Amino acid sequence: MTEINHRILLRARPGGIPAPDNFIADSVPVRAPEADEVLLETIFLSVDPAMRSWMMEAVALGEVMRSGGIARVLDSRSGGFQPGELVQARLGWQTHPTLPAKYLQKVDLARGDALAWIGPLGLSAVTAYFGIRDIGAVKPGDRVLVSAAAGGVGQIAAQIARIEACHVVGIAGGTEKCAFLSNELRLDGVIDYKAEPDLAAAIGHACPDGIDLYFDNVGGPTLDAALLHLRDSARVVLCGRISQVAADPPYGIRNLGQLSARRGRMQGFQVFRYHDRYEEARAWLVARHREGQLRQRLHILDGLHHAPGALGMLFRGENTGKLIVRVSNPAT
């Protein structure tokens, strides 16, 4: 068994987009578990835009960078966990965390393998589920627009809307992402916003009857352009505003008047607030995944050393699909 825990620590808070030199690597001896603790081997780490805000406040300088992921139990001093089992937890950027058992959730391999649990059954998918269904109140026939539609949350949001018999248009940056949305996710329409000089006109062209539900992952000018095309009683789901996280100054939304004109509703949410209902989402996602109706393209980087550079990729649109770091092999 390995004796070294390779870690990546927060060295400096980011000014704009997170960069590799915000972090520093170190190695420490693996800590043997004490009573009610478990020693883990990290398999996958999820890379999420929220990690930038954790870098600003929640993680102290010199601490292991916070991150969720999937790991294998190597050694356990908790009756609830046996060596070889897979768990989900807030593992941090480290190869061999030792964590209290109470913070671990078992991965049910009968419902999906480790990749499925970080992808189409993972927290990005759960976010899409509550965003589209609860906040968006999706219904058959809705005309749905999704931004960052080739990303982790966006892909699932778009597919859930398709499963609910909606007409779905996705916005993404670049021809490759748009081809993926058309050819593999079979969306009804796509907009390559990077190739469009007038995004509002492009949305009007792709959604000639307007939008009943806009699932917004990016905020800023994209949100502003979408507001111009709302139908009566439209819902705007504020899932994220990645375009604005490092924007200085932030973009000022101009078209909010459309919400009153269209008697629309705009609402934000945080997936963590749905913690008590995660099982409901997972049961739905597992069933659709088994039926082959739900899939997720993953963008996998191999090795913990990629983690410091990975985070910035999200803010530059360099990921196609849910971005993850593979730290060790799930099959060993």
Ligand SMILES: NC(=O)c1ccc[n+]([C@@H]2O[C@H](COP(=O)([O-])OP(=O)(O)OC[C@H]3O[C@@H](n4cnc5c(N)ncnc54)[C@H](OP(=O)(O)O)[C@@H]3O)[C@@H](O)[C@H]2O)c1
């Ligand atoms: N509410 C919640 O509880 C919750 C939970 C998880 C995530 N989120 C939010 O959901 C959104 C998506 O997260 P994710 O993890 O699935 O990331 P993701 O969509 O896989 O990756 C981020 C994508 O955002 C797009 N993007 C980046 N900068 C942009 C800009 N300036 N303008 C337009 N698009 C830009 C890029 O796609 P393109 O190349 O297509 O532009 C990039 O690939 C984020 O805003 C995140 O904060 C919210």
